[in-house]
Amino acid sequence: GPTSLSRFRGALVAAVLGDCVGGEFEGVEEVPMENVLRHVNSLEDETKGNGILEYSDDTAMASCVVQSLLTRAGFDEHDMARRFAKEYSISPGRGYGSGVIQVLKKLASPHLTDVYQPARDQFNGRGSFGNGGAMRAAPFALAFPDAANVKKFARLGAMLTHSCSLGYNGAVLQALAVHLALQGALDLPQTFINTLISEMEEVESDEVSRNDARILKEAEKPFCNRLHRVRDLMDMDKVTIEEVISELGNGIAALQSVPTAIFCVLHCLQPRQYLPENYGGLERTIAYSLALGGDTDTIACMAGAIAGAHYGVEAIPQPWIRCCEGADDADVNAKRLHILYHQVSQGS
């Protein structure tokens, strides 16, 4: 049923899977489906397993978000910032974006009073529009039942490293997509995309967002613009990988990856001729995300979170889980978030 434990577990575990499995092709421009299927099918190999695929910054930071939300029973920006900084200092080699490293180093300073300031200093004071806020946004949807809180805290959580509206609004969109998927909203794909569009109409209507879009020479309400393209593409019978990349992107910017991840989920709700018949929707979503190339770990991680919230944990093949570092921890944390979520809903 809606907001079931299975959906919570599916969301967090499939996000880790997307990151770990997608890492293989990160930054590769053209990824033939053949290569994707070879990689994905190798996960079923009995001799693998035991977490041989390592997770990257996507999972490392999402796990900080989860631990912070659980420990503080809500959002605490100082605690979350401290966890990001500590995680980076312990494991700096997880493939972090080249800009965000500066922020993470500054966040480690005990003298820092405004935890949002290091993020504001990025890129000549404009802040990062990378997808690093969005890649770790799913847990906000698993901690707060109320959409207004999901939006508010996903935004603030992203702003600890991404102060450009094109960065943090991507996090809001990703968290909203997971929020809706947890409620079973993907049973009605048209309503799902229309709801996201109307939510983002409001999110992107403020002066800061309008100004950032103007300065960066993007369309007015850039995420809404991309979501309209997602809606057009999902209505098309046949759509090529090239069309998806040229319409939506597969890059490291939130604008070029969050709507793309949402499209991957929508496109894979039904069987596709170029994907194996024995694949369920979740496997299709992950495989398809990798075939787009570009920022594959992050697009598969975000698509995985949304798809996992829709299909539930039972849809994830066990051998995949065994191959991915951090998948078991994510499962345990999903159970804890499920308890927090239902406590919060009783309290409010």
Ligand code: R7I
């Ligand atoms: O967004 P971020 O945390 O990176 C996340 C990505 C994911 O794919 C992860 O898997 C990992 O591989 O990295 O890190 P940032 O450094 O904030 O942003 C990522 C990149 O986007 C930067 O290194 C820049 O190349 C680019 N970028 C910008 N370039 C110019 N001007 C982000 N913001 C700007 C900008 O304002």
Ligand code: MG
């Ligand atoms: Mg990564």
Ligand code: MG
């Ligand atoms: Mg990435």
